[in-house]
Amino acid sequence: MPLRSDWSARSCSLARGLDVLGDPWGSLVLREIFFGNGRFDAIKERLEVADNVLSKRLGWLLDAGLLAQRPYRDGARTRQEYVLTPKGQDALPVLNAIIIWAEKHLDAPNEVSHMKVIHTDCGRPTTSADTCSHCGTHLTAENTSWHSFKRSDQPVPLAIAPPETRRETALGTEIPA
Ligand SMILES: [Zn+2]
Incomplete structure (x- = not known):
């Protein structure tokens, strides 16, 4: 389609x-x-x-x-x-990069029109799409939250691919540390 x-x-x-x-x-x-x-x-x-x-x-x-x-x-x-x-799930760094780029370079129409990419474990926003710019940890869907100010007061931990979706693509999807 x-x-x-x-x-x-x-x-x-x-x-x-x-x-x-x-x-x-x-x-x-x-x-x-x-x-x-x-x-x-x-x-x-x-x-x-x-x-x-x-x-x-x-x-x-x-x-x-x-x-x-x-x-x-x-x-x-x-x-x-x-x-x-x-x-x-592997598209996450792409979306993170778009969010971070927009926050850096584009005007927001109002104060709640912001979104931050947060490393859940250290709780800090990152300015890098696949590594926490605060503590250096590799970011995955398991350890990343998004904070949409419009959506909620708190960052939301991201959904991950459920186990049943991993059967056919189990090989070759792991990102080296
Ligand atoms: Zn961190």
């Missing part, structure tokens, strides 16, 4: 990466999943986005292997929520 002309076979890895991660709505969907907000109606409410726009991004991220579906009970019904895969 491509969103635009297919860049998946471009000779530049930045272009191929942007083919998956360069869509604003798609990256905001990933933001919601990292915040643990994986249910269609809740994502839709938070993003204030039309059904078809959201459905297309979720389908795209599923096809690209960044998200998986997991059943949950909604009263008498079983519905599907969206969770990260290891491939999706």
Whole structure:
């Protein structure tokens, strides 16, 4: 379900990466999943986005292997929520870098329109996307929180890929320390 002309076979890895991660709505969907907000109606409410726009991004991220579906009970019904895969979880430093770059270089419309990337263990904001700039620890989804001032008073620990999504991609996904 491509969103635009297919860049998946471009000779530049930045272009191929942007083919998956360069869509604003798609990256905001990933933001919601990292915040643990994986249910269609809740994502839709938070993003204030039309059904078809959201459905297309979720389908795209599923096809690209960044998200998986997991059943949950909604009263008498079983519905599907969206969770990260290891491939999706590995997009974290990309999103962190965009947040940190925007905080450094772009104006915010008001005082709650800020977001900080926090190393959970030391509690300090980082100005580096994959290493805590305060204590030097390698940042992963397991030890990173995002503090959206608009969203909450406290940083929110990020969601991680659940174990059942790790079976097919268990090899080659570990980032060397
Ligand atoms: Zn730290």
